[in-house]
Amino acid sequence: MSKHQRELIARRAAWEIQNGFYVNLGPGIPALAARFVPEGVEAVLVSESGVQGFGPLHHKHKGDRDLVDAANEPVALTPGASLFSSVDAYAMIRGGHLDLCIVGGFQVDERGNLANWMLPGRMVHGIGGVMDLACGAKRVVVAMEHRTPAKKPKILRNCTLPLTGLGVVHRVITELAVIDVTPQGLVLREVAAEVSVDEVCRETEAGLRVDKDLKIIQV
């Protein structure tokens, strides 16, 4: 996956962020989306490290050793920020107070099951906050590459990796497509410019219904 493609996914994911939203962005591609929030949209970033209202440091600022995001990166506060404990952070997350959570993914399946915390054969470093986020946010969007590095599909009939959450995903955004999870299965809403519906279907193991109003991804 090229840097350019990761950025394309992040740009499209940023369009999910609406005015007035409280948003949690996972590490990797989701965190990149913070740079591409559309002009005029005022949203508040929330981190399970215990801060709402933060953004990247100016490049010259060394950061404050008491202030990090969930990836342990130093951040800056934005006006209107507030700070809180882990108990409060997770009351917000589980209690449905987050409007949107954008996370990365290893696999998503047609019932909206998500796997994104454990790969077989790799040392497990823990669960962190992702199970709480997946089941607690009002809307869960997965921003990820369409295929694995070995070119295998990641959008499947059934997830094969250990799950993060059951039926939690609302939308998947990849470099090829935007796909919604509905009670009737997966629906293809948008395709990338110069990508055919056939190509998306070929790279997707799960069945896809094509939206009548299929659009081209605008970024």
Place this chain on the structure above:
Amino acid sequence: MNKVIPDLKQAIADIQDGATIMMGGFGPCGIPENLIQALCDQGTRQLTVISNNAGTEDLGIGLLLRNHQVKKMIVSDVGQNRTFEELVRHGKLQIEFCPQGTLAERIRAGGAGLGGFYTPTGFGTIAAENKEARAWNGRHYVLELPLRAHFAFIKARKGDPFGNLMYRATARNFNPVMATAADVTIAEVEELVETGSLNPDEIHTPGIYVRRVVPGAHNAKPPRAEPEVRK
């Protein structure tokens, strides 16, 4: 009332082999590093440590791991820590992974006298294996049990001799909840202030939870800058 113990060594002298200890911290923030160092020096072994992370090779709990003082960890996310990986691979460290929010709430339940709680987190995953599940209003929940410890190691920005504590920025994290859930809570403070000088409205942890207050001798890396507020 004066809960101040000026000497770190003395503050942890009654911790014995096999003790269960909660330790605050999120990533590099709010780690009770002086208390942990004192425990390394004391050499207490067979410990069960309850913490969000496992420190790094040379900071926080990583030091205890390197010293082979820890028998078991109840932890959410260890990050990249080679010592930790090696100990797990050689069967020298037992691990119980817990979703982060569930860890926080289990500690809260322990401190608040609750017998457990039902959470939607982890339903249908490995995290819910062998746990009772129930459904209300069409949503599934998993029973999680409270956590308590013999000791809690807390890091606070300021504290007074009554044990009232204030934290700073994301160094707050698990510290206030852990302060409620141990038989003996020991707080290391960056700054010890006079009784009555903290604004009662701004105290995060009321002194009732805290048994001992220790001035932290050494407050590490990297240097503190004031938080930048971007326009």
